[in-house]
Amino acid sequence: MANYSTNEFKGGLKVMLDGDPCTIVDNEFVKPGKGQAFNRVKLRNLNTGRVWERTFKSGESLEGADVMELEMEYLYNDGEMWYFMKTDGSFEQYAVEKKALGDTEKWLKEQVPYTVTLWNDNAINVSPPNFIELEVVETDPGLKGDTAQGGSKPATLSSGAVVRVPLFINQGEVLKIDTRSGEYVSRA
Amino acid sequence: MMSDWRPSASLETLRARARLLGEVRAFFARRGVLEVETPVLGHGGSTDVHLASLQVAANTPGSLEPLWLQTSPEFHMKRLLAAGSGPIFQLARSFRDGEVGRRHNIEFTMLEWYRPGFNLDQLIEETTTLVRQLLPAPPARVLRHRYRDLFGEYLAIDPFLATQEELGQLASRHADADMSVESRDTCLDLLMSLAIEPHLGREELSVVVDYPASQAALARRHRDAQGEWVASRFELYLDGVELANGYDELTDADEQRARFAEDNRERRALGLPEVAVDNRLLAALEHGMPEGAGVALGMDRLVQLALDKQSVGEVMAFATPVA
Numbered sequence: 001m002a003n004y005s006t007n008e009f010k011g012g013l014k015v016m017l018d019g020d021p022c023t024i025v026d027n028e029f030v031k032p033g034k035g036q037a038f039n040r041v042k043l044r045n046l047n048t049g050r051v052w053e054r055t056f057k058s059g060e061s062l063e064g065a066d067v068m069e070l071e072m073e074y075l076y077n078d079g080e081m082w083y084f085m086k087t088d089g090s091f092e093q094y095a096v097e098k099k100a101l102g103d104t105e106k107w108l109k110e111q112v113p114y115t116v117t118l119w120n121d122n123a124i125n126v127s128p129p130n131f132i133e134l135e136v137v138e139t140d141p142g143l144k145g146d147t148a149q150g151g152s153k154p155a156t157l158s159s160g161a162v163v164r165v166p167l168f169i170n171q172g173e174v175l176k177i178d179t180r181s182g183e184y185v186s187r188a
Numbered sequence: 189m190m191s192d193w194r195p196s197a198s199l200e201t202l203r204a205r206a207r208l209l210g211e212v213r214a215f216f217a218r219r220g221v222l223e224v225e226t227p228v229l230g231h232g233g234s235t236d237v238h239l240a241s242l243q244v245a246a247n248t249p250g251s252l253e254p255l256w257l258q259t260s261p262e263f264h265m266k267r268l269l270a271a272g273s274g275p276i277f278q279l280a281r282s283f284r285d286g287e288v289g290r291r292h293n294i295e296f297t298m299l300e301w302y303r304p305g306f307n308l309d310q311l312i313e314e315t316t317t318l319v320r321q322l323l324p325a326p327p328a329r330v331l332r333h334r335y336r337d338l339f340g341e342y343l344a345i346d347p348f349l350a351t352q353e354e355l356g357q358l359a360s361r362h363a364d365a366d367m368s369v370e371s372r373d374t375c376l377d378l379l380m381s382l383a384i385e386p387h388l389g390r391e392e393l394s395v396v397v398d399y400p401a402s403q404a405a406l407a408r409r410h411r412d413a414q415g416e417w418v419a420s421r422f423e424l425y426l427d428g429v430e431l432a433n434g435y436d437e438l439t440d441a442d443e444q445r446a447r448f449a450e451d452n453r454e455r456r457a458l459g460l461p462e463v464a465v466d467n468r469l470l471a472a473l474e475h476g477m478p479e480g481a482g483v484a485l486g487m488d489r490l491v492q493l494a495l496d497k498q499s500v501g502e503v504m505a506f507a508t509p510v511a
Binding site: 007028029030031032033034035036037038040052053054055056057058 | 236238286287288289290291292362363364365370373374376377378380381382385403405423430433
């Protein structure tokens with residue numbers, strides 16, 4: 001892989017740091033009046049998800065990370081591994097460990113495309129689409145005619161996620177959910 | 189169709205900027221300081237180890253010559269002083285390669301002025317007066333801080349007496365990276381940038397004085413109250429942003445020549461390109477430049493703070509990325 005100097009750092013660049021692949025979140029150039037310049041860099045460790053801030057002397061470089069983000073459909077899980085398939089027509093499948101799945105586990109639905117991050121051809125992260133449509137499998141009975149703003153109640157969705165929904169929502173309805181905030185958006 | 193043809197500043201901002209530039213000119217006109225214009229292209233460059241100059245190849249009569257884009261108008265203005273210009277100021281385009289960020293743009297406007305006969309105190313007074321006049325809500329007080337006291341206050345360390353190892357450890361902690369092999373000055377620069385600067389210029393205009401002698405650049409040196417050699421230099425801070433850098437100017441040609449040579453030695457050691465020394469500046473100093481003080485002020489940053497903008501790009505017609 002190529003090396004990237006601090007002046008090539010920008011949001012989204014994938015680099016290796018302390019043996020882990022990272023994505024650059026933010027890069028700020030700092031320089032005291034007459035002195036050495038530095039880059040204050042925020043990086044997200046793609047293995048752990050942890051974001052941390054590091055300071056580099058301007059001109060230092062980091063090795064690029066062999067990281068790819070691919071769209072893959074979720075297929076099924078066997079309790080140990082979760083299986084995804086490329087959507088490029090190759091039908092190539094990847095087995096993903098629970099660790100790499102993280103929070104995304106509660107947003108899984110078959111045949112929905114997810115963004116899978118591959119590092120050296122291993123899946124290390126799975127991100128859900130921003131919006132997903134899921135069925136309510138359990139909630140208190142809906143209150144007829146109550147479409148006013150205000151009250152909410154918990155609802156369990158087919159993926160296992162629990163979200164706050166308006167009081168008028170019934171079991172069996174399909175809802176549009178924002179996976180970034182975990183909030184109800186509308187009926188689908 | 190490409191949409192990045194648009195200016196990076198709003199037209200309203202550009203009108204406000206023009207008004208502030210007008211106020212700068214009026215300020216110096218009232219004080220009898222002459223406005224000058226000097227070339228941005230010169231045969232000599234800045235040897236400063238921490239500044240990257242841009243170079244161009246220009247067809248001059250008879251040859252293709254490498255010329256330097258100035259990192260500040262300092263050298264040409266000093267040659268005017270040596271020629272007897274008296275007090276002068278300039279709003280000068282300056283260029284520093286690689287400097288891009290919220291506070292930096294490769295091409296920027298430097299307000300620089302020189303006051304023959306002034307000492308550093310008089311220049312600090314004039315600089316803070318100008319800055320306060322340009323701000324819509326200037327801080328009520330101007331406070332001076334010694335470089336050494338700031339390190340004591342925010343980091344509980346003495347920048348002059350701390351061992352290399354102590355500075356390296358402290359810098360590593362603040363950088364979250366190993367800085368133990370870096371030089372004293374690099375560690376001090378890092379601590380100043382990350383741990384001290386953000387606190388400066390809050391509810392006040394902060395003036396920092398008595399920098400380490402190793403960071404004198406083109407300033408004289410003197411001994412402070414503790415007998416330590418320090419640079420006769422000040423920096424001005426507002427809202428955590430460095431705005432200006434002033435010197436009691438070095439007028440000794442031999443000392444200046446030695447510092448240029450030392451810079452280039454350090455450049456070689458660091459694998460940086462050497463920069464052609466400005467021999468015409470040295471000749472001017474040998475002829476005799478009047479004693480006095482001079483200061484460079486980042487005009488774009490001042491406009492940015494006066495107009496409460498997030499980045500310098502928002503107060504420039506076209507910041508480098510869309511230039």
